[in-house]
Amino acid sequence: MAAQSAPKVVLKSTTKMSLNERFTNMLKNKQPMPVNIRASMQQQQQLASARNxxxxxxxxxxxxxxxxxxxxxxSLKQRLGKSNIGRGALARPVLTKEQLDNQLDAYMSKTKGHLDAELDAYMAQTDPETND
Structure with a gap:
């Protein structure tokens, strides 16, 4: 296959100004950048905050x-109930060591072993014909 060469493209100049002159003019007409960008940003934020x-x-x-x-x-009051502000620890009764031990024993009696014993007792009471 023979390589085809692209025809040369010639663009006619549409302006009498060179690129160098154009960019030089752009630099001359450029707006000066703010010296303190942080101060201008802070001003914009304050203005936005005031608007908000x-x-x-x-x-x-x-x-x-x-x-x-x-x-x-x-809705919040219904979900949260009455306010507890001001009640604090003063409303709680002071429990003795014996009372705390009794509460712990009552709680621990509801553990798996106790529940298993209750289930076994229930199963023993059921009709033996239904277990076959």
């Missing part, structure tokens, strides 16, 4: 948002 606070205040004043917030507060 204003928007939040406007949203709070809308009747639909107020109704939704009231429903949310009621």
């Amino acid at each position: 606070r204003r928007l939040a205040q406007q949203m709070e004043n809308r009747p639909s948002v107020q109704a939704a917030l009231k429903l949310k507060q009621k």
Whole structure:
């Protein structure tokens, strides 16, 4: 196969200005960069924060948002129950060592061994004909 050579493409100049002149003009007309970028960013953030606070205040004043917030507060109160603020440890009775031991024994009696014994007793009471 013979290699085909691409025809030479000639573009006519559409401007009388060279690239060097064009970029030189762009550099001359370029806006100066802010000296302190951090200060300008901080200013933008403060302005945005003020706008966000204003928007939040406007949203709070809308009747639909107020109704939704009231429903949310009621729902939270229903799920959480009454407030325990101020009760703290003073409302708890002080238990003796013997009382704590009795509570522990009662809890441990409900362990697997005790439940197995209850199951065995129940199974012994059932009708022997149904076990076959």
